[in-house]
Amino acid sequence: MAGKPKLHYTKGRGKMESIRWLLAAAGVEFEEEFIEKKEDLEKLRSDGVLLFQQVPMVEIDGMRLVQTRAILSYIAAKYNLYGKDLKERAWIDMYVEGTTDLMGMIMYLPFQPADTKEKNLALIIERATTRYFPVYEKALKDHGQDYLVGNKLSWADVHLLEAILMVEECKPDVLSAFPLLQAFKGKISNIPTIKKFLQPGSQRKPPTDEKFVAVVRKIFNI
Amino acid sequence: MSGKPRLTYLNGRGRMETIRWLLAAAGVEFEEVYLETKEQYNKLVKDGFLLFQQVPLVEIDGMKMVQTRAILNYIAGKYNLYGKDLKERALIDMYVEGIADLMQMILMFPFTPPGEKQKSVDSIKEKATNRYFPVFEKALKQHGQDFLVGNKFSRADVQLIELILAVEEKVPDVLSGFPQLQVFKTKMSNMPTIKKFLQPGSPRKPPPDDHYVETATKVLIK
Numbered sequence: 001m002a003g004k005p006k007l008h009y010t011k012g013r014g015k016m017e018s019i020r021w022l023l024a025a026a027g028v029e030f031e032e033e034f035i036e037k038k039e040d041l042e043k044l045r046s047d048g049v050l051l052f053q054q055v056p057m058v059e060i061d062g063m064r065l066v067q068t069r070a071i072l073s074y075i076a077a078k079y080n081l082y083g084k085d086l087k088e089r090a091w092i093d094m095y096v097e098g099t100t101d102l103m104g105m106i107m108y109l110p111f112q113p114a115d116t117k118e119k120n121l122a123l124i125i126e127r128a129t130t131r132y133f134p135v136y137e138k139a140l141k142d143h144g145q146d147y148l149v150g151n152k153l154s155w156a157d158v159h160l161l162e163a164i165l166m167v168e169e170c171k172p173d174v175l176s177a178f179p180l181l182q183a184f185k186g187k188i189s190n191i192p193t194i195k196k197f198l199q200p201g202s203q204r205k206p207p208t209d210e211k212f213v214a215v216v217r218k219i220f221n222i
Numbered sequence: 223m224s225g226k227p228r229l230t231y232l233n234g235r236g237r238m239e240t241i242r243w244l245l246a247a248a249g250v251e252f253e254e255v256y257l258e259t260k261e262q263y264n265k266l267v268k269d270g271f272l273l274f275q276q277v278p279l280v281e282i283d284g285m286k287m288v289q290t291r292a293i294l295n296y297i298a299g300k301y302n303l304y305g306k307d308l309k310e311r312a313l314i315d316m317y318v319e320g321i322a323d324l325m326q327m328i329l330m331f332p333f334t335p336p337g338e339k340q341k342s343v344d345s346i347k348e349k350a351t352n353r354y355f356p357v358f359e360k361a362l363k364q365h366g367q368d369f370l371v372g373n374k375f376s377r378a379d380v381q382l383i384e385l386i387l388a389v390e391e392k393v394p395d396v397l398s399g400f401p402q403l404q405v406f407k408t409k410m411s412n413m414p415t416i417k418k419f420l421q422p423g424s425p426r427k428p429p430p431d432d433h434y435v436e437t438a439t440k441v442l443i444k
Contacts, residue, residue, distance in 0.1 A: 051316060051320070051357060052320045052323070052353055052354065052357065053353060061309070063309065063312060063313075065312060065316065066316055067315065067316050067319035067320065068319075069291065069315060069319055070312055070315030070316045070319050073311070073312070073315055074308060074311070074312045074315070077308050077311070078308060086296060086299045086300060087283070087285070089295070089296070089299065090285060090287060090292055090295070090296045093289065093291060093292030093295050093296070094273060094287065094288060094289050094292040096292075097289035097290075097291055097292055098273070098274050098289065101274070131274055131275055132274065135273055135274065
């Protein structure tokens with residue numbers, strides 16, 4: 001049965017959020033089953049549906065996909081968001097790995113000890129403005145096109161927009177020195193599927209707060 | 223210009239080793255440049271060679287590729303080690319991401335403080351025997367084929383043999399409960415390109431020692 005993809009995760013961003021973004025950008029409707037307590041995760045594990053006992057897990061096309069990158073690569077390729085050939089794919093992969101590294105830093109921030117938060121936040125902003133954003137700004141400047149790779153919307157664009165919005169939640173004016181990224185943000189946000197995802201009521205999850213950190217710690221024993 | 227891929231990294235395993243394995247398994251000869259001083263690294267950054275100011279760097283087919291996964295994906299795609307379709311690719315991706323997670327623990331090991339090293343080995347052993355190796359043992363048992371995916375040699379097989387050997391360096395009897403993996407290890411080790419890579423004098427790097435940790439710290443971390 002074809003059916004909609006079904007996402008298994010906690011009711012928060014974490015590692016599943018990039019998957020929600022990509023499905024939404026591709027215009028794919030999906031269902032979600034939320035892990036709310038430890039027992040929910042234990043049941044998934046004892047049912048044998050998690051290859052490495054971990055989530056995210058996405059039921060799609062008769063498969064139970066795990067491992068965030070495997071899931072994202074599959075979705076990107078299936079919905080033609082992965083470039084037209086090996087070389088475009090290589091560029092998309094490089095760009096996405098960069099934004100993954102940046103978003104990874106932000107994802108772990110709420111879980112770090114309170115006395116390191118300020119330092120870590122400063123590092124995120126430094127990395128964003130000196131290591132990552134300049135790369136994407138330059139890419140857009142060099143080719144003058146709307147999209148990062150191959151003059152066509154790809155996973156790299158969706159991932160970069162997600163990263164930009166996440167960093168802006170940390171520091172609202174972080175794009176002040178990046179005019180092309182500002183234009184990029186405006187353009188990509190206005191793509192109909194993405195615009196819809198950015199509206200209230202969509203399946204986009206809010207930033208992780210202290211209350212949710214406590215829930216996650218309990219479920220995953222961390 | 224030789225046309226061979228050129229690898230730039232420390233003279234040691236680290237994140238480049240899996241790339242060396244995959245190129246070697248594909249029968250591709252490559253050159254290596256070793257980073258020994260911070261000045262060399264700074265020059266690479268200054269000359270704009272490193273997209274995100276990081277190594278590994280692999281110069282291949284006119285591209286300066288960075289980000290380990292992007293590089294591995296490109297090599298696998300180019301040399302037909304990535305399955306025959308999207309679904310095989312998804313399975314390969316799941317497997318190699320699991321392998322990478324365990325490999326990450328091994329990668330970090332040389333940098334753990336002496337007092338925590340035993341705990342780290344215990345954790346590697348626990349994860350290998352309870353989470354990762356059972357998955358591959360089961361896969362091989364279920365289809366009864368020599369290779370993990372699609373009855374054909376793929377990057378999943380290369381990365382798994384690399385992982386098995388790396389874990390065995392820390393936990394010599396780790397395969398004792400995994401008869402299929404023991405057979406797999408022998409078969410893969412005897413594949414001509416891999417057999418050659420496992421012989422002395424190949425580009426394969428030895429386990430990291432104090433000198434490696436010192437150089438890595440001096441060149442990349444400080």
